[in-house]
Amino acid sequence: MNQPIDIAAYMQGVGAAAREAARALARATTAGKNAALVAAAAALRRDQATLLAANRDDVAAARTAGHDAAFLDRLTLAPKTVTAMAEGLLEIAALPDPVGEMSELRYRPSGIQVGMMRVPLGVVGIIYESRPNVTADAAGLCLKAGNATILRGGSEAIRSNHAIAARIHEGLRHAGLPESAVQLIATTDRAAVGLMVAMDKHIDVIVPRGGKSLIERVARDAKIPVLKHLDGVCHVYIDEDADPEMAIRIADNAKTQRYSPCNTMETLLVHAAIAPRVLPPLCRIYADKGVELRGDARARAVVATMKDATEDDWSTEYLAPILAIRIVDDLDTAMDHIARYGSQHTDAIVTRNHDHAMRFLREVDSSSVLINASTRFADGFEFGLGAEIGISTNKLHARGPVGLEGLTSRKWIVFGSGQIRT
Amino acid sequence: MNQPIDIAAYMQGVGAAAREAARALARATTAGKNAALVAAAAALRRDQATLLAANRDDVAAARTAGHDAAFLDRLTLAPKTVTAMAEGLLEIAALPDPVGEMSELRYRPSGIQVGMMRVPLGVVGIIYESRPNVTADAAGLCLKAGNATILRGGSEAIRSNHAIAARIHEGLRHAGLPESAVQLIATTDRAAVGLMVAMDKHIDVIVPRGGKSLIERVARDAKIPVLKHLDGVCHVYIDEDADPEMAIRIADNAKTQRYSPCNTMETLLVHAAIAPRVLPPLCRIYADKGVELRGDARARAVVATMKDATEDDWSTEYLAPILAIRIVDDLDTAMDHIARYGSQHTDAIVTRNHDHAMRFLREVDSSSVLINASTRFADGFEFGLGAEIGISTNKLHARGPVGLEGLTSRKWIVFGSGQIRT
Numbered sequence: 001m002n003q004p005i006d007i008a009a010y011m012q013g014v015g016a017a018a019r020e021a022a023r024a025l026a027r028a029t030t031a032g033k034n035a036a037l038v039a040a041a042a043a044l045r046r047d048q049a050t051l052l053a054a055n056r057d058d059v060a061a062a063r064t065a066g067h068d069a070a071f072l073d074r075l076t077l078a079p080k081t082v083t084a085m086a087e088g089l090l091e092i093a094a095l096p097d098p099v100g101e102m103s104e105l106r107y108r109p110s111g112i113q114v115g116m117m118r119v120p121l122g123v124v125g126i127i128y129e130s131r132p133n134v135t136a137d138a139a140g141l142c143l144k145a146g147n148a149t150i151l152r153g154g155s156e157a158i159r160s161n162h163a164i165a166a167r168i169h170e171g172l173r174h175a176g177l178p179e180s181a182v183q184l185i186a187t188t189d190r191a192a193v194g195l196m197v198a199m200d201k202h203i204d205v206i207v208p209r210g211g212k213s214l215i216e217r218v219a220r221d222a223k224i225p226v227l228k229h230l231d232g233v234c235h236v237y238i239d240e241d242a243d244p245e246m247a248i249r250i251a252d253n254a255k256t257q258r259y260s261p262c263n264t265m266e267t268l269l270v271h272a273a274i275a276p277r278v279l280p281p282l283c284r285i286y287a288d289k290g291v292e293l294r295g296d297a298r299a300r301a302v303v304a305t306m307k308d309a310t311e312d313d314w315s316t317e318y319l320a321p322i323l324a325i326r327i328v329d330d331l332d333t334a335m336d337h338i339a340r341y342g343s344q345h346t347d348a349i350v351t352r353n354h355d356h357a358m359r360f361l362r363e364v365d366s367s368s369v370l371i372n373a374s375t376r377f378a379d380g381f382e383f384g385l386g387a388e389i390g391i392s393t394n395k396l397h398a399r400g401p402v403g404l405e406g407l408t409s410r411k412w413i414v415f416g417s418g419q420i421r422t
Numbered sequence: 423m424n425q426p427i428d429i430a431a432y433m434q435g436v437g438a439a440a441r442e443a444a445r446a447l448a449r450a451t452t453a454g455k456n457a458a459l460v461a462a463a464a465a466l467r468r469d470q471a472t473l474l475a476a477n478r479d480d481v482a483a484a485r486t487a488g489h490d491a492a493f494l495d496r497l498t499l500a501p502k503t504v505t506a507m508a509e510g511l512l513e514i515a516a517l518p519d520p521v522g523e524m525s526e527l528r529y530r531p532s533g534i535q536v537g538m539m540r541v542p543l544g545v546v547g548i549i550y551e552s553r554p555n556v557t558a559d560a561a562g563l564c565l566k567a568g569n570a571t572i573l574r575g576g577s578e579a580i581r582s583n584h585a586i587a588a589r590i591h592e593g594l595r596h597a598g599l600p601e602s603a604v605q606l607i608a609t610t611d612r613a614a615v616g617l618m619v620a621m622d623k624h625i626d627v628i629v630p631r632g633g634k635s636l637i638e639r640v641a642r643d644a645k646i647p648v649l650k651h652l653d654g655v656c657h658v659y660i661d662e663d664a665d666p667e668m669a670i671r672i673a674d675n676a677k678t679q680r681y682s683p684c685n686t687m688e689t690l691l692v693h694a695a696i697a698p699r700v701l702p703p704l705c706r707i708y709a710d711k712g713v714e715l716r717g718d719a720r721a722r723a724v725v726a727t728m729k730d731a732t733e734d735d736w737s738t739e740y741l742a743p744i745l746a747i748r749i750v751d752d753l754d755t756a757m758d759h760i761a762r763y764g765s766q767h768t769d770a771i772v773t774r775n776h777d778h779a780m781r782f783l784r785e786v787d788s789s790s791v792l793i794n795a796s797t798r799f800a801d802g803f804e805f806g807l808g809a810e811i812g813i814s815t816n817k818l819h820a821r822g823p824v825g826l827e828g829l830t831s832r833k834w835i836v837f838g839s840g841q842i843r844t
Contacts, residue, residue: 112804384536396819397819410821412790
């Protein structure tokens with residue numbers, strides 16, 4: 001790849017072009033944005049062979065560079081990945097356009113009518129690892145929300161990303177929208193990331209997609225708001241009044257349906273009164289699935305085969321077949337534990353007690369709080385967003401799964417008929 | 423005042439106490455929060471003499487220190503200021519409680535019901551100048567939204583602020599809420615501000631209240647999101663199709679109703695076709711009120727008494743009886759001018775043309791956009807928020823006038839009946 005000589009000047013140019021394109025995108029019609037998405041999807045399907053060839057070069061170079069099997073797996077595009085990217089763009093085209101939505105319009109005593117209008121954020125910067133499908137998914141979602149996008153993908157995927165971006169540009173041209181609405185950073189120089197997260201004049205929000213170390217680095221250096229979550233230390237609390245069978249089903253699913261997602265349970269809290277009834281059968285299920293159990297002394301008194309949990313276990317996101325288990329004496333202790341050790345991501349209670357359910361729902365300060373359902377539901381598709389750009393544990397702006405709406409802002413609008421302030 | 427010896431340790435203690443109090447406040451009932459506000463209002467009224475005595479000491483010290491008349495004016499409490507503070511708290515008590523509001527609950531194909539619940543932000547840090555009334559106003563609004571507050575007021579107002587905070591503490595005690603829900607920084611050491619804006623573990627959002635230099639300093643140093651606006655370079659655009667009489671009325675009011683607010687017009691844009699009709703009578707009104715006019719060459723060709731506007735005038739927030747005037751050839755040029763020189767605060771169009779009105783409303787990217795109404799309406803009270811903590815030109819989270827809702831966040835909530843993910 002050609003590397004620009006002056007990276008700072010190059011990045012400023014990209015930023016200025018994005019800011020300019022954002023004005024055109026904010027004015028774009030729903031039909032125009034959808035036409036761009038549909039044309040890009042068609043181009044991805046049509047040019048599948050070209051994409052796969054570019055990707056083979058990326059994979060070969062990464063293999064030569066000594067990357068491991070998991071890395072190569074994330075980097076590799078298959079025909080079905082290309083189909084999924086194209087279908088993803090069509091699904092985004094089918095979603096309602098959030099931009100321009102007016103709401104809460106009310107007349108005020110002065111005679112003006114005041115409300116809110118949903119508007120694009122402006123320019124979104126996406127920083128991600130070597131997963132080429134993010135190029136299409138993130139650009140598509142940002143485009144539908146009326147934002148210009150600056151994409152900085154992992155350098156090992158640069159050929160694949162260029163091939164995908166070229167099809168998105170074709171879609172933009174087809175719809176009469178500026179190509180600079182979606183820009184892929186052409187340099188693989190790592191300095192570009194540091195420059196990008198400091199471009200507060202040109203970028204309105206940064207969305208990092210990848211592992212914790214990437215997100216921590218971006219958040220530390222950023223001069224721009226970052227939509228992010230660092231940890232998913234998610235809990236299920238089995239209350240005294242839980243239906244034992246439901247509790248076992250949910251606690252099993254929350255841990256074992258998949259081990260790597262951020263909404264997988266990492267710590268199970270069980271009320272002392274129900275532990276003798278639910279823990280033995282539940283732990284047999286975990287044992288059959290090869291889940292390593294680490295309990296506090298009281299949990300080990302119920303199921304002797306557990307290992308001893310250390311203080312560190314309560315705040316660890318294993319992302320693996322390991323589970324920490326603690327027995328508590330009441331709802332308040334469970335909520336105190338979640339407040340102390342949790343990551344404000346996703347927490348669930350299993351109970352038949354209405355008061356306990358509603359207290360948990362209100363008092364647990366996490367981005368998703370569930371009653372009698374698996375933590376695994378905390379996801380943009382399951383919540384009905386259609387698609388998600390990521391999950392946020394920020395308190396401000398978007399929280400939890402972030403879809404099209406989280407990629408927009410709202411402004412105040414006033415319809416008057418000549419009113420002045422007296 | 424006693425100064426703590428180790429300021430860093432003191433600030434950490436304040437932060438930890440606020441975080442702890444925030445959990446209690448998030449659980450507090452509407453009745454409890456309102457009882458605290460009503461009791462604090464009663465205590466302020468009852469102890470008016472004590473408050474005024476403390477304030478006299480502050481004013482005397484500030485006068486000795488050589489502060490100017492405007493500074494002393496902002497610092498001084500009068501009986502009617504104390505009454506206004508008490509009434510402000512009662513008005514906040516009368517507002518609907520945003521916390522716990524559930525919305526958008528929908529069943530999903532999986533059987534879970536998904537929606538959002540409004541929750542407090544947590545801990546709000548307020549950094550303000552020597553205006554003692556902010557102590558009561560800001561603490562009251564944060565309390566109603568369920569947030570703990572850390573207040574850092576100007577050091578010259580420390581006696582007044584302590585006297586006010588003591589009455590708020592009395593209200594909190596009366597309602598059984600922790601006094602640490604509202605903490606006033608006891609030290610006047612300026613290092614406290616730098617420490618405060620870096621306490622990202624203990625504070626969720628910083629709201630600076632004061633002049634531009636204060637806000638710039640806070641925004642530059644903060645490791646925490648800052649709700650802010652820096653400039654209010656607000657525009658009125660008089661379109662070709664404006665009603666001339668309405669245009670004159672609005673342009674007069676937007677500039678001259680008050681000169682110092684951030685929503686006062688600083689630049690007037692006038693379509694060339696209507697300028698000969700509206701500018702001469704409008705400029706006579708401005709001249710009568712002593713407003714200095716600075717126009718571009720075309721505006722000066724219509725009204726010869728204007729001074730020559732320089733490039734700097736287009737981006738200056740005068741906060742004074744000075745107005746920049748430019749003649750433009752069409753709506754697009756007006757919107758380009760606003761995009762280039764404006765501060766995304768508040769902009770208005772005067773027109774009878776529906777298409778122009780709706781294009782301006784949609785395309786001008788400011789926190790408040792008005793059709794046929796004075797920019798002076800962009801205000802929490804006029805918009806119906808009841809009270810405002812400030813105005814934000816941020817794109818993320820709250821934008822425009824920020825009231826109770828802007829001091830809250832939302833989380834996802836799920837009502838299930840045993841659902842697991844398959």
